[in-house]
Amino acid sequence: MPTRLAPYTRFARARLLRDRPFYAHWAITHRCNLECKTCTTWTRGDISSEMDEDRIDELARMLGRLGVMQLSIGGGEPLVSDKLPHAVKAFQAEGIRVRVLTNGLGMKPSVAERMFKLGLREMSFSLDSLNPKVQEEIDAAPGTFPIRIKNLLALAEMFPKKGLAVMNTIVFPDNLHELPRILELGKSVGFYLSFIPVHVPAKGKNHLFYRYDETLCFDKNREKEIRDAYAFLLDQKKRGAPIVNSSVFLQKARIISFTAARTGAAMRASSTFPSAPTAWSRRAISSKKNWETPIAEYEQLRASKGYLDEVRERTAHCEEGCLRPCWAEPTFLMSHPSSLWEIARIHWKTLGRRPAFEPAAVHAILGTA
Numbered sequence: 001m002p003t004r005l006a007p008y009t010r011f012a013r014a015r016l017l018r019d020r021p022f023y024a025h026w027a028i029t030h031r032c033n034l035e036c037k038t039c040t041t042w043t044r045g046d047i048s049s050e051m052d053e054d055r056i057d058e059l060a061r062m063l064g065r066l067g068v069m070q071l072s073i074g075g076g077e078p079l080v081s082d083k084l085p086h087a088v089k090a091f092q093a094e095g096i097r098v099r100v101l102t103n104g105l106g107m108k109p110s111v112a113e114r115m116f117k118l119g120l121r122e123m124s125f126s127l128d129s130l131n132p133k134v135q136e137e138i139d140a141a142p143g144t145f146p147i148r149i150k151n152l153l154a155l156a157e158m159f160p161k162k163g164l165a166v167m168n169t170i171v172f173p174d175n176l177h178e179l180p181r182i183l184e185l186g187k188s189v190g191f192y193l194s195f196i197p198v199h200v201p202a203k204g205k206n207h208l209f210y211r212y213d214e215t216l217c218f219d220k221n222r223e224k225e226i227r228d229a230y231a232f233l234l235d236q237k238k239r240g241a242p243i244v245n246s247s248v249f250l251q252k253a254r255i256i257s258f259t260a261a262r263t264g265a266a267m268r269a270s271s272t273f274p275s276a277p278t279a280w281s282r283r284a285i286s287s288k289k290n291w292e293t294p295i296a297e298y299e300q301l302r303a304s305k306g307y308l309d310e311v312r313e314r315t316a317h318c319e320e321g322c323l324r325p326c327w328a329e330p331t332f333l334m335s336h337p338s339s340l341w342e343i344a345r346i347h348w349k350t351l352g353r354r355p356a357f358e359p360a361a362v363h364a365i366l367g368t369a
Ligand code: SF4
Pocket: 032, 033, 034, 035, 036, 038, 039, 040, 041, 042, 075, 076, 077, 103
């Protein structure tokens, strides 16, 4: 039976030996209850290609054998998959810390309660704007804002005292000025905040995850505004604000937001394991080489000399242009001691009590007092 310390010893081993993934990201489904303006993932939603319970167990056992410390279950929207409860249990049984990344629309109190009963203690909940019009434009759906807020407040009320709740915000032109308010809201609900720069493919280019939309592109003239916004976040983090992004990440995010490098180039984080709902793992190992392999053959591939040589060579490497935190932050943990120190402090804090939920402050921020 894995101990509570198992994830940390796994990370220490991976950091030392640099021969294994310590972090995995698994899209349990590509289906989604939204068709966001930023995203193309939902266009590939196909329930018939998703893993059944047996294959999920197989993946869990393999990640356990590989010594993975942390798994993020994303999508699509993970809550649309009826396999999610089974998956949470299966991965936790292997001693892996599990985080579910949800857009929040389906996170009703009854669903949240079920998840907590299964032992889930980490969750990321998306909220991009406190302006209903802006949020619903990004969601490309009317009426989503009040549902998100209602679920967020219910979640804040019932989230386990010793858990890591993250509010995830995509930074794009229409919400840049809102970041201080969003940070305040996150603090008032007792969540950590994660700020991710919007990724937009070049005009006319298809991308596996992102969509081009003129309104998502930062105008060069806003460079100072972007610098100021990220300087604010970096300063707040330094002063102890609950921002989960590393300082390295925020510095890079500031730069890519106003350079042309917003094409979503594949991240070379070799300490991670990505997997699609179809049970294929696509390893973007270099700009010239992709290894695409069924999960069942992944361990064999990982043991091959060619693969490990490249993994070692690229462990400290992080290509500008892609700051999907799922790949960027694990890379920084391997290459930047400051990132390691910052995340260790957050994990240490999660062993104590979660910051308090302050309903009055939330209503004052939302203007619903
Ligand atoms: S961004 Fe997330 S919530 Fe929106 S369509 Fe894509 S997967 Fe769904």
